[in-house]
Amino acid sequence: MEDQVIKNTVHDYFAGRATPLQKKVIEDWLKDAGNHEQYYQWLHEWELNHLQGRASWEDAFQRTQQMLHQEPEPESILQTDDTPTRWWNRTSIRLIAAVLVVAFLGVSFPAIRNLIYYQTSETGYGETRKISFEDGSSVTLNANSSLRYPRFGFGEGTRRVELRGEADFQIEHTPQHQPFIVSIPSGLEVNVLGTQFTVFARSRRSQVTLRSGKVALQMKQAPQASPLVMKPGDLVVMNPSGKLSRSHTAHPEQYASWKDHHLTLNRTSLRELASILEETYGFEVEINDPELASRTATGLLPAENPEATLELIAELFAINFTRHDNRIVFKD
Amino acid sequence: MGLVEKLSSSETSLREERLQPEPSKVIDNEHFIRAAFAESTGKGFEALFRLYYQPLFSHALRFVYTREKAEDIVCDVFHDFWKSNTYDSMQGTFRSYLYAAVRNRAYTYVRYELKEEKNTTSPESSEHLSEANNPESLIEYDELYQRIDQAILQLPAQCQRVFMLSRFEGKKNKEIATELNLSLKTVEAHMAKALSQLRKAILTITILLQWFS
Numbered sequence: 276m277e278d279q280v281i282k283n284t285v286h287d288y289f290a291g292r293a294t295p296l297q298k299k300v301i302e303d304w305l306k307d308a309g310n311h312e313q314y315y316q317w318l319h320e321w322e323l324n325h326l327q328g329r330a331s332w333e334d335a336f337q338r339t340q341q342m343l344h345q346e347p348e349p350e351s352i353l354q355t356d357d358t359p360t361r362w363w364n365r366t367s368i369r370l371i372a373a374v375l376v377v378a379f380l381g382v383s384f385p386a387i388r389n390l391i392y393y394q395t396s397e398t399g400y401g402e403t404r405k406i407s408f409e410d411g412s413s414v415t416l417n418a419n420s421s422l423r424y425p426r427f428g429f430g431e432g433t434r435r436v437e438l439r440g441e442a443d444f445q446i447e448h449t450p451q452h453q454p455f456i457v458s459i460p461s462g463l464e465v466n467v468l469g470t471q472f473t474v475f476a477r478s479r480r481s482q483v484t485l486r487s488g489k490v491a492l493q494m495k496q497a498p499q500a501s502p503l504v505m506k507p508g509d510l511v512v513m514n515p516s517g518k519l520s521r522s523h524t525a526h527p528e529q530y531a532s533w534k535d536h537h538l539t540l541n542r543t544s545l546r547e548l549a550s551i552l553e554e555t556y557g558f559e560v561e562i563n564d565p566e567l568a569s570r571t572a573t574g575l576l577p578a579e580n581p582e583a584t585l586e587l588i589a590e591l592f593a594i595n596f597t598r599h600d601n602r603i604v605f606k607d
Numbered sequence: 608m609g610l611v612e613k614l615s616s617s618e619t620s621l622r623e624e625r626l627q628p629e630p631s632k633v634i635d636n637e638h639f640i641r642a643a644f645a646e647s648t649g650k651g652f653e654a655l656f657r658l659y660y661q662p663l664f665s666h667a668l669r670f671v672y673t674r675e676k677a678e679d680i681v682c683d684v685f686h687d688f689w690k691s692n693t694y695d696s697m698q699g700t701f702r703s704y705l706y707a708a709v710r711n712r713a714y715t716y717v718r719y720e721l722k723e724e725k726n727t728t729s730p731e732s733s734e735h736l737s738e739a740n741n742p743e744s745l746i747e748y749d750e751l752y753q754r755i756d757q758a759i760l761q762l763p764a765q766c767q768r769v770f771m772l773s774r775f776e777g778k779k780n781k782e783i784a785t786e787l788n789l790s791l792k793t794v795e796a797h798m799a800k801a802l803s804q805l806r807k808a809i810l811t812i813t814i815l816l817q818w819f820s
Contacts, residue, residue: 291753298746305742314745315703322662327669328775330678332660336653339686399775600760 282317289321290559292602325559329397329421329439397421398440400557401581403534410434410447412455417441417533418555429453441554443473443531446488458495463513466491466502473530477554481513484530492519538576538584545570545592545605552588552603556581561604567594637700644694652689655701660685663709669752670713671720672759673774680716684708707740710748717751718809751809758808762801765789769797 281304287293288301304310398404398416407413409428416422420440429435434455446455446467455467459476463483470488475481483492483505491502492511503519505511510530511521524530529539538551546568549560558581562568572591578584585603589596596605640658644651660681667677684705688694697704759767768787772778778786784794 289749291756302742302746305745308740311740311745312700312703315700315706318666318706319659319662319702322666325665326661327665328674328677330661330664330674332656335660335664335678335682335685336656339652339656339682339689340649342682342686343689399771600757 285314285317286321289318290325290602331395393423394426395421395423401555403536408434410449410453412444412446414445415443415531415534417443419557438474438476440477441473441475441533443471443534445471461513461515461517462495464493464495466493472505473527475530478515479550480515482510482530484510484524484527486527486531532575533578536577536579538578540572540574540576540591542571542573544568545572545588545594548588549603549605552581552584556584557601559602561602563604563606567592567605567607637702640701648689648694651694652685655705656685659702659705663705666706666752667709667713669756670710670717672755673777675777676716677713680712681709684712714748714751717755754808755805758804759801762804766797766800769794770801773798 281301284293284297285301288297293301305314396404396406396416398418398420401418403415403417405413405415406422406424408424412434414422414436417440420438420442422442423437425435431451432453434449434453435458436456437458439460444455444457444467457465457467457474459465459474459481461476461481463476463481465472465474465483467488467490470490471486472488472490473484473486475483483490485505485507487507489504489506491504493502494500494517503511503521505521508523508525508527509521510524510527511519513519526539529541532539533555538548540548545562549562549568552558552560555578570592574591576584576587576591578587585596585598589605592605594605594607596603598604640651640654643654663681663684664677667680668674671677671680688705688708694701759770762770765787769783769789772783772786773780780791780794780798783789784791787794789797
């Protein structure tokens with residue numbers, strides 16, 4: 276069998292969609308141990324494209340390093356069960372140990388200090404959540420997004436948060452003029468004094484839309500470069516290669532319409548909608564015709580729940596769709 | 608039909624095509640990991656975590672359906688790997704090793720966790736990866752996580768919600784009851800049902816395997 280055919284079959288198979296015959300083919304293919312590297316390579320690719328949840332490798336790395344550095348008896352930490360008989364399971368000892376460890380780590384390692392001082396709020400597919408801060412600012416997270424922020428308030432200095440996914444910000448100006456900085460995985464930083472704006476930070480693109488006030492964009496890696504200052508209505512997109520492009524929109528609020536459970540379409544192609552459905556609801560969307568994928572629509576689409584949204588999209592584009600669990604196929 | 612509201616707008620569409628997936632070939636992209644290891648073990652592991660932690664975590668999640676447990680499993684695998692010093696004498700890629708180890712551990716854990724009487728055997732993850740890499744085991748692992756997924760998808764909506772709140776967000780039954788406006792009894796019943804469905808899914812695969820082997 277040709278490589279590409281096998282690859283597609285294996286990917287289908289990972290997704291649980293292979294027929295018994297295809298499974299047999301794969302099992303035979305796997306009998307050749309020389310194919311195992313390929314198998315894991317494809318599993319890795321497939322998993323990267325279908326992540327079930329986000330996790331911070333930095334935290335895990337720190338945690339593993341800690342485990343290695345401070346284990347007198349390696350066995351105890353490796354236990355995956357919770358047998359109540361272990362000495363360290365007694366609440367008081369664990370509490371004391373925890374306090375000591377936290378104090379020690381907090382003092383010794385800045386990275387661990389971050390782990391203690393910061394918390395992360397995460398939304399699942401189809402979920403939005405509003406996070407309010409003491410200073411009166413608030414952030415609304417769209418689905419499948421996460422925000423990392425200080426556990427015990429911002430303190431006196433810069434107010435700093437990290438975003439993955441999509442969020443709308445309403446930032447209050449503080450009497451001390453504390454800057455508010457949103458950093459996103461692509462390295463872009465949004466520097467704010469008090470304003471309303473929407474940030475989109477997913478793998479396919481990074482984007483900032485400003486509704487009111489003023490923000491400055493800066494690359495984390497290039498703090499000395501002069502920042503790009505945005506005016507209300509500005510929309511700045513950073514493509515995966517790191518190039519910024521600015522344009523103007525008359526309706527910046529549309530980019531936060533998901534807050535009111537709406538999707539704003541503006542000559543939006545079905546292909547883009549498919550990406551939005553994947554990001555927001557965790558669907559796997561297929562469009563079986565390139566012409567269909569480039570069809571566009573304009574309008575305001577209520578998006579209360581995934582089922583109704585799908586129906587409405589089909590109606591709007593006058594097409595059909597089939598759904599098996601999380602897999603959607605749009606067809607003419 | 609009122610659905611389409613014309614929006615006045617002069618902006619140009621800025622959305623881009625989605626990135627094409629990479630071409631399929633076994634590329635040995637682990638050169639830089641080995642280079643990092645040559646520099647220091649710490650650097651090597653940092654590179655490994657950076658590249659593989661997130662997808663491995665995601666993969667473990669398919670089996671165990673609990674964030675903490677998935678994190679534990681992947682960290683434990685990295686931890687043992689680090690301690691074992693075998694990273695110096697790798698045959699094959701780090702990728703294969705890590706995926707095989709995580710799957711093995713997750714699989715062992717799930718089978719243990721969903722056994723009726725938990726106390727009889729403790730989870731002993733046999734790290735015999737050569738065994739874990741025979742075609743039957745590879746397929747057995749894949750079928751296990753797929754079945755778990757199916758079992759959860761097929762739960763009634765409310766039951767699925769309760770299960771996800773409990774497992775994914777680590778909420779207590781009481782908190783779930785308050786949040787969903789249900790009685791504690793109902794929440795407990797939903798959890799019991801979800802777990803029994805999962806058990807059934809795992810039992811089925813065990814029987815199937817015995818049948819064919």
